[in-house]
Amino acid sequence: MKNFKQLSKQLGFILALCMLVFSCSEKLQENDGQLAADDLDFTLTENMILPLIGAYSEVYSRGWEDPLLLGVRGDDVNAGGLGDQPLFAETDLFNYDNGFWMFNQVWENFYGDIVDILNSGETIERYKAFATGNDIALADQYIAETKVLSGFQHLQMSRLWGDIFIITSSNVTADIERGVATKQEVMQYVSDLMDEAMPFLPDMRPNERQDVVGGVTKYTALTVKALANLEMENYQGVANATGEIIASGKFSLYSDFYQLFKKPGELSNESLFELQFSDYNSDTGAVNNHLYAPFGPSNWTPAVSTASGGWGFYEPSLKYIKFMLDRNEVTRLQTSVIFTPRGIAEVMSDPNYATLPGFISNTTPDGDRFNDYPRAMFASGKHYLPSVQLTPGRNSYGSSKNFIVFRYAEILLMHAEALTQGASSSAMSADDAVNLVRTRAGLSTLSGVTNQQVMDEKFAELAMEWGVRYYDMIRLDRYDELSYDGRTFTADKELLPYPQAQLDLLPLQNN
Structure with missing residues (x-):
């Protein structure tokens, strides 16, 4: 690991982090309020689920900027071209400004969550000291769940920045003193952390859990492990982890690809992890939502006239659309891409696509019309x-929609990728x-698949999802x-530069 250059800045970082996530006063999230750990009665072990719920709350309450920044640089996605976020559009063009507020916000979002998640695990440890009987095993399970949630956050951060701090305790001093770990070290840490967690996790699908419905299980941990090993190009490790998920026989593809990403598909047998939201089927009162407005249109005619639109910050690329048309895709193209009249005209301006399939329309199968913006x-x-799936009275774009993170289709394709890279x-x-x-997508089967065919299948299946x-x-x-x-990508653009606000606090080397 890299050593500190400016140890005097350590205190400034710790204080800034504490102010951000309230960890210095050992606070944990409980619904909408803060509960001080020092005020808890740790002999009441039936309450140790509360810090676990707090850990999930941190992960679920993702900033809207997180998935956008993770995914915008792929050739499947373009940033919205006009508006008040020009540096987001420049990021999509691989022109990085480390003073861009979004870089720093996403850095703080992930590290803030990591510290709160670790704090939740440490609070559960304090309950465990008083636990007896089955509550001891339950405490071990809850602690293991926090490890998976922490590993997920480290994985995403290292994908963005490469060398990052590995945070192992809510008292971050020792972790900061060790300096940043290389991307390889981070991914190995994540993989090892999943191995630590798995023996204590439920051997079931997330949708089978009754205590924390949709919570992580052994198979979520195996997914995180597979992804970490994929980043390390340890393809046998990928095959082993994905193979264990497949061999369990517990997961299957949801039959309706279109509805998979809508309310009917929530917590299906395809789901290995998804961020959960709800308006509690009520038109008033509490609501826990992800802000989907960045993905939505700024001009549309929804079937439910009161439904709100969005900002138009994240669009499928023309390259992706033509790729899908060339493959004669119907189900996945109609699901993944929503067209405007201007977009249809742009596709048809290419003589090779002057005649489009009849299903291409600016009106979705559910009757929402996307206008030009x-x-x-x-x-x-x-x-x-x-809009017809919104709870009546709830009009925010995507209100109460879950956010899929990992699904079985990705497991299958990672498995195939590993095998075409020499794994067994x-x-x-x-x-x-x-x-x-392919069968779910309505396509013919292949024989003797190559690595290129697998990567094409991943492109078709997983576009717009978490930067895959x-x-x-x-x-x-x-x-x-x-x-x-018109973009030109070079190796020096793989990772984002460290945010300037963090360079001012931390002994980081810009990459």
């Missing part, structure tokens, strides 16, 4: 909730894994794919 020509259908597995062949995904495409392409040094529509 300045920032974008297309919208992400995976982040769209039909008895759980499932690469052909079978790819063909399960971008991180695949930089891992494989496929810079030609990222150099599209």
Whole structure:
């Protein structure tokens, strides 16, 4: 690990972090209020679920900027072209300004969550000291869940910045003193952390849990482990982790790809982890929502006239749309991309696409019409909730829609990718894994799949989801794919620069 250059800045960082997440006073999140750990009666072990719920709350309450920054640099996604966030558009063009507020906000979002999650685990440890009987095992399970949540956050941060601090305790002093770890060290830490957690986690799907419905399980941890090993290019490790998920027989693809990303598909047997939100099926009162407005259109005619629109910050790329048209995709294209009249005209301006399939329309299957608006020509259908699925009286774009993070289709395709990179597995062949995904999409099966075919399948299946495409392409040094529509991508653009606000506090070396 890299050593400190300016140890005197350590205190400033710690104080800033404490002010951000309230960790110095050992506070934990409980619903909408703060509960001081020193005020808890740790002999009441039935209450140890409360800090666990607090940890989930931190993860679920993602800033809207997090998934946008993680995904915008891929060739599947474009930033909205006009508006009040020009540096977001520049990031999409690989022109990085480390003074951009979004870089620093996402850094603080993830590290703030990590410290709160670790604090929750430490609070559960204090309950465990008084636990007896089955409550001891339950405490171990809850602590293991916080490890998975922490690992997920470290994984995403290292994807963005590469070398980062590994935070192992809510008292961050020792972790900061060790300096930043390399990306390889971070991913190995995440993989090892999942191994620590798995023996204590429920052996079931997230939707089978009754205590914390949709909470992480052994298979969520295996997914995080597989992704960490994918980043390390340890393809046998990927095959082992994904193979164990497949061999469990517990997961299957949701039959309706369109509805998978809408309310009917929430917590399906395909889900390994999703951020959960709710308006409690009531038109008034408390609501826990993700802010989907950045994904929404600024001009539309919804089937439910009171439904609100959005900002148009995140659009499928023209390259992706033409790729899908060339493959004769119907189900996945209609689900993933929402068209405007201007977007349809732009596609058709290319003589090779002058005649489009009949299903291409600016009206969705649920009757919402997307009109022209300045920032974008297309919208992400995976982040769209039909207005007819809104709870009456709740009009925010995507209100109460869950946010899928990991799903079984990605497991199958990672498994196939690992096998085409030389790994072995008895759980499932690469052909079978790819063909399960293709069959749901209404495509013919393949035989003897190559790595290129697997990566094409990942492009088609996982576009707009958590930057999967971008991180695949930089891992494989496929810079030609990222150099599209006038962009030029080079190796020095793989990672974001450290935020200037953090450089002013921390002994970081800019990358």
